[in-house]
Amino acid sequence: MQDFRKDFPLLVKEPTAYLDNAATAQRPQCVIDAEMDFYINHNANPLRGFYPLSVEATEIYEAAREKVRKFLNADSEKEIIFTRNTSESLNLVAYSYGLANIKAGDEIVISITEHHSNMLPWRMVAEKVGAVVKYLDCEQDGSFTKEALDAAFSEKTRLVAMAQVSNVLGRVNPVEEVIKRAHAVGAVAVIDGAQSVPHMKVDVKSLDADFFAFSGHKLFGPMGIGVLYGKEEILNKMQPFLCGGEMIDSVHRDSVKYAELPHKFEAGTVNAAGAAGLAAAIDYVERIGYDVMAERELALTKRAMEGIKKIPHIHILGSENPEDHTGIITFTIDDVHPHDVSAVLEADKIDVRAGHHCAQPLLEHLGVRSSTRASLMFYNTEEEVDALIASLASVRRRLGYAD
Amino acid sequence: MQINNFYNEILTEHNVRPEYKREMEDADLVLEGVNPSCGDDIWLKLKLDGDIIADGAFTGDGCAISQASADIMLGLIIGKKKDEALELGKKFLKMIQGTATEEEIDELEEAGALKDISHMPARVKCAVLGWRTLDEMFK
Known part of the structure; x- marks a missing residue:
């Protein structure tokens, strides 16, 4: 059997058995190298300067985005937004999509198996707009009955939030079924992939998820880089989450034109080194x-x-x-x-x-x-x-x- | 420090067979103490006779350290004056912070079994929960 442990410098020297991988994975040397390489050899503010170093930094950052697009099988790199982590990805959707599109009396379905990160943003939306939260209850073994699904969804459902894999039970949730049911009543489905992406191939297109979020650090990538996938047509209609640098086309005294996707949702200097590390992590996973x-x-x-x-x-x-x-x-x-x-x-x-x-x-x-x-x-x-x-x-x- | 020895006999005995973990319907003072980060939860109940703590009990749920520490504390303070009890609490805190003298630790009797907690920062809150609740009770 191949010894993968030698790829991970911490595992080589750490005397304890690290069995907390669902909290964060360890990083292989290639990820650490990629992040360091950015700072040693290519560091400049991406997307800003016209000089070669900045162009290089931009290329590395955008190449990482393309890597993620292919990894998730998304249609376009416009659908891949870099965030800090899954929580930020989900909050982006809650603030930019949820608050604008969910109205008083609408229903939000949240699976009871959710991590607080895929529960509290939706409860915040519900509280602010006067929508109703309906929990989709699981059985003791983590499965979902048809009756529970029937009870959770209605014609008023506007959004459903579910993790592909529960961070407590480890069970793969029936996200395909939930996404189909959401679409049948005109709702969007937000899938938390934090625990699934480190363990299984995800194809956002065949899933037909409207939004899909994951963190780099659980996938052997650096901390501080996460991903939000969103369908282009939905992202296009959304207002920015954070405003500031790098997310505009032009700003005048009385008007502003926001940048095109995906930069509209990436205000401020981005984590380019983190993105480079994430790209290396994806390479590592695909190699194994x-x-x-x-x-x-x-x-x-x-x-x-x-x-x-x-x-x-x-x-x-x-x-x-x-x-x-x-x-x-x-x-x-x-x-x-x-x-x-x-x-x-x-x-x-x-x-x-x-x-x-x-x-x-x-x-x-x-x-x-x-x-x-x-x-x-x-x-x-x-x-x-x-x-x-x-x-x-x-x-x-x-x-x-x-x- | 070898944590293996940390769950010593005094501590496990007070956790598995606590002396004062019981209901007390007619308590004069009742206060809940909680460690939100770890979910330790105790209800401390005292009966007073003037200035003297005549009897005490606790109920609750939490780790062995929080529950045993509360039980040991009650054994120490029952029969003592309020001020004496609070003074012991100060010594206990000093012990947990690693600044108590040998003499002070001796005064804490069985509670001295928790002195190694000073090497386990994550568990300090568990050990002081009972004492902290006692202190708040008399404020």
């Missing part, structure tokens, strides 16, 4: 291949779930089936608070996430106060998974329980 990554992740997930299921008092949230987890295993241990679970794992040099994972309404819906999450990536090892299982088996005893 999603099929190879997914196979390794599934094997590790299976091993982890089988081991954990043998330990008494541990309950995995979501599906019984490792294939429905996208490497994410969230669990509770009877009578032990997740922060104590995390502290014990920390002592055994294992990094996991403890708390509500920015999805408190989902945990409430599932009847869980808080939980611990281990999230696996293709570069994790069987040894790390075995260490996780062994450590988890010792948690209750180390907290003073007899079994």
Whole structure:
């Protein structure tokens, strides 16, 4: 088996098992190099100057955009907007599309599985315009029934927000079905791809998503660069989110003409080095291949779930089936608070996430106060998974329980 | 510090078999203390006899450190005057900040089992929740 760990400088030297990949992935050397290369060899403000260095910087930035376009199979680079992260992408849609197009009495459907980032912007819109939020409730295993879908959608639905993969359950949500239902009633669908893009090929055209957002840092890219895909015809009709430099064609005392897409939505100096890093991350993923990554992740997930299921008092949230987890295993241990679970794992040099994972309404819906999450990536090892299982088996005893 | 030893017997004992984690219907003072970032939540309840803390109890939900610390605190302050209890709270805080003397830590009796928290910044809030709630109660 190929050793991918040597591609990641942190993994080579870090003594702990990094199992918090759903929070942020590690970066391969090629991404770090690409970001550094921009600053060392091409640094100038892109899109501004006419001198060669600025033109180079612009070329690198726009080449990254083209890379993302191809990666998502979007029709045009006008549909690819660089943001800071998924949250900013979703807020852009909420402020520029939501506030302008959703009216009092309209309905917004939000999947209960959402990260706060794909929930709070829509609740903000609903509150400001007087629209109604309708939650699309999942079953205990994270699936959605036809009845739940029927109950959530109506002729008044104007927007639906759903993640392609839940950051707590790891389950792939039925986004195609949700997008079809949205379009059938004239609503737009906003898909949060933060947890899906690192693990599976996404084709925004075949999905027919109206908006699709993801973060660079979960895809082995730098922090501070994210993407919003939007259909050109919708983006064209939207007003800018932020105003300022680089998003205008002309400004006079009493008038302003905004720039064309996508620059209309990219006010201020952009994160060109971050975009270069993201482009390198996409190259890296395509070089390894999603099929190879997914196979390794599934094997590790299976091993982890089988081991954990043998330990008494541990309950995995979501599906019984490792294939429905996208490497994410969230669990509770009877009578032990997740922060104590995390502290014990920390002592055994294992990094996991403890708390509500920015999805408190989902945990409430599932009847869980808080939980611990281990999230696996293709570069994790069987040894790390075995260490996780062994450590988890010792948690209750180390907290003073007899079994 | 080896965190392995952090969940020592005193701490786990107070977490698994707390002495004062129970309802108290006729408390004179009741106050909720919350750590919003981690979800620790306690309701502290005291019965007063003039200036003296005659009895106490707590209910709540949270990590072992927050729950054990509250239980240990009640064991220390019941029977003491309000001012003595608040003075112990100050010493506890000093211990958590790593500035208490050996003598002061001795005065804290079982609460001294939490002194290694000073090496775990993320858990300080858990350890002081009970004491912070007590302090607010008397303000």
